[in-house]
Amino acid sequence: MSKQIRKANVLSTKQITPHLQRIVLGSDEFKDLSTSYIGNYVKVLIPKDHKIDLDIKTACIRSYTIRDIDPENGAITLDFVINMHQGPATQWAQLVKVGDGVAIAGPGPKKLDNYDHGHYVLLGDLTSVNAIKAYLQLLPKTANIDAFIHVPTAQDIISLNTTRNVNWLVTSTPDKSMLNALSNLEISEQPPIVFMALEAGLVRKVKTQLDERFSIPRCNIVSSGYWKKGLNSERYKQLRQRDAELARIS
Template sequence: MGKQVRKAKVLSTEQITPHLQRIVVGSDDFSDLTPAHIGSYVKVLIPQNGQVDFNLKTACMRSYTIQNVDPASGALTLDFVINMHNGPATLWASTAQVGDDVGIAGPGPKKLDNYQHSHYVLLGDLTSVNAIKGYMQQLPQSAKIDAFVHVPTKQDIIELHTQRIANWLVTDTPDTDMLSALNNLPQTNEAPIVFMALEAGLVRKAKTLLTQEYNIPRSNIVSSGYWKKGVDSEGYKKERQQSPELA
């Protein structure tokens, strides 16, 4: 990810579903950002006590996928999960006001970089739904895509702005239902490229299923545990710093 840190302000904030807060941030420093960055991620430097620490070594930071980029101004739309997990980012997103200061670092590259394949499997939840959205929009039209996104309520299903169909799993038992959905994956001649960004424990289970039952090479799987059940965001961040393979 680029080291550039941009000073920005909240332009708008709206709770769009029971568990998503959509915040638009803008800055004169966003002139180089374009819709091509949709699906990439930025680091949000979360204000603490109303103050933003713009030092990347000491700031409270969280990664968020870009939901949209205003083509004229470069303003970024970001979706924050709320009412599910506690932490500084959730608290800030729930209480942010128009005009509040915030820091943005990046954007960084998309996790998935192979756009020449014939079949993709995309697995996500509310923390990664905009990464799924970006790939569904940008992968070649000739490719087959099987996308599964689990959400806690029907009201959390959002528009992905693509003609491709996502399979929405409305469930409070994603560990069971996501793996059940994978058991029904269609067989194809070529092993698919898999992108998954989910709860860390579910990532491990899904990866085991895909490699052992479907013989998908590990090199075909791009995975990331965006959060971990039973561990707060600070604790999980420390775990990933100590064990980079968890990221």
């Protein structure tokens, strides 16, 4: 990811569903951002006590997928999950006001980069819904796409600006619902490319099912555990950093 830090201001903020807050950020430093960056991620340097920390080493940082970009001025739209998990990013998203300042690092690349395949399986939740939105528009029109997104309420279903079929799983038991939905997948001779961005524990369960039931090779799976049940975002980030460091030195 580019380490460029851009200062921005909140242009609008609106709660669009029971669990999503949509925030539009604008800056003169966004003018180089075209609509080709929709679906890429940025890192938001969350202000503390209304003060912006521009140091990527010390700031509280969270990653968000770009939902939309205004082609005229580069303003970016991000959706923040609220009323589900506690943490500085959630609190900021709920309290932020128009005109408040913030800093953005990036954008970084899209997680999925194979757009020349015959079958894709896209799995997500509210944290990754906009990544799936972007892929639905980028993947081949001739490709078979199975998309599953679990949400806590029917009111959390949002427009993905696509004519592709999306299976919305409204559920209070996402692990069970997602695994049950996947059990009915129809796999051709060519294994699909799988993108999943879910709770870390569910990612592991889905990988196991894809391997044991469908023999989908791990090299066909692009996955991210965006959050972890039972841990606040700060503690989960610390554990991921620790695991990455252990993997680097082992």
